[in-house]
Amino acid sequence: MFTKTAKHYDAVYSYKDYEGESELVSKLVHEHVSNAKTLLDVACGTGNHLEHLSRQFDCTGVELDPEMLAIAAERVPNLPLHVGDMCDFDLGIKFDAVTCLFSSVGYTKTVERMEQAIANMAKHLNSGGMLLVEPWLTPEAWLVGNIDSETYKTDEFVITRMMVSEPVERGRLVLEYLIGNSNGISKVTETHEMGWFTHDEYLNAFKKAGLQIEHLAEGLTGRGIYIGIKA
Numbered sequence: 001m002f003t004k005t006a007k008h009y010d011a012v013y014s015y016k017d018y019e020g021e022s023e024l025v026s027k028l029v030h031e032h033v034s035n036a037k038t039l040l041d042v043a044c045g046t047g048n049h050l051e052h053l054s055r056q057f058d059c060t061g062v063e064l065d066p067e068m069l070a071i072a073a074e075r076v077p078n079l080p081l082h083v084g085d086m087c088d089f090d091l092g093i094k095f096d097a098v099t100c101l102f103s104s105v106g107y108t109k110t111v112e113r114m115e116q117a118i119a120n121m122a123k124h125l126n127s128g129g130m131l132l133v134e135p136w137l138t139p140e141a142w143l144v145g146n147i148d149s150e151t152y153k154t155d156e157f158v159i160t161r162m163m164v165s166e167p168v169e170r171g172r173l174v175l176e177y178l179i180g181n182s183n184g185i186s187k188v189t190e191t192h193e194m195g196w197f198t199h200d201e202y203l204n205a206f207k208k209a210g211l212q213i214e215h216l217a218e219g220l221t222g223r224g225i226y227i228g229i230k231a
């Protein structure tokens with residue numbers, strides 16, 4: 001996870017159109033749950049979607065990494081935010097919509113934990129509510145040995161990030177960051193233990209959680225979207 005780079009997360013992902021994605025999420029929620037008022041964003045990271053979604057819904061966030069959540073708390077100070085693991089958090093309340101975006105579900109790594117996460121998120125849905133999950137890559141899209149690099153610049157620092165996808169179990173990403181500012185350059189390595197899941201594995205998890213499923217191939221960012229409706 002972003003255990004060493006939480007404070008640089010927003011710079012690294014500044015290319016993402018969180019406002020546009022949130023508009024699409026809102027549209028999908030309103031299409032499926034016409035009177036939706038409450039929304040829980042699971043693995044909310046630094047709160048970028050929450051900032052926009054909270055204009056449409058009463059929002060709550062859950063996130064495993066306290067440092068990421070602290071940044072979210074600065075961004076959306078008026079929203080309830082909780083540290084929790086998507087596989088077993090228990091807020092004791094239910095929502096009209098639950099979202100899990102930007103492939104966060106891939107961090108569950110195994111089919112067993114992915115199924116636990118889907119069931120746990122479904123548990124937090126009101127009857128008629130909607131679970132929306134943006135998946136991680138499928139095995140077909142996972143390019144073993146793929147190397148990529150990107151550079152990000154702000155007024156305060158420059159980050160060059162190189163990543164390689166390793167053929168470990170269901171896939172592991174190793175990320176090397178060179179972070180430079182007026183004091184010099186530091187190097188940080190992060191290993192992201194993730195799991196690719198097949199389309200059928202996602203479908204099965206939604207079915208096991210008692211949800212009616214719809215899959216949109218394009219989704220918000222080209223990775224697709226799974227939508228589950230609780231009866």
Ligand SMILES: C[S@@+](CC[C@H](N)C(=O)[O-])C[C@H]1O[C@@H](n2cnc3c(N)ncnc32)[C@H](O)[C@@H]1O
Binds near residue numbers: 002045049063101104
């Ligand atoms: C790619 S980031 C996405 C963050 C945010 N949803 C966004 O769109 O910017 C993945 C997030 O999942 C969180 N995460 C990983 N495993 C988790 C778990 N088991 N439960 C909750 N959050 C988790 C990470 O800490 C990280 O913030």
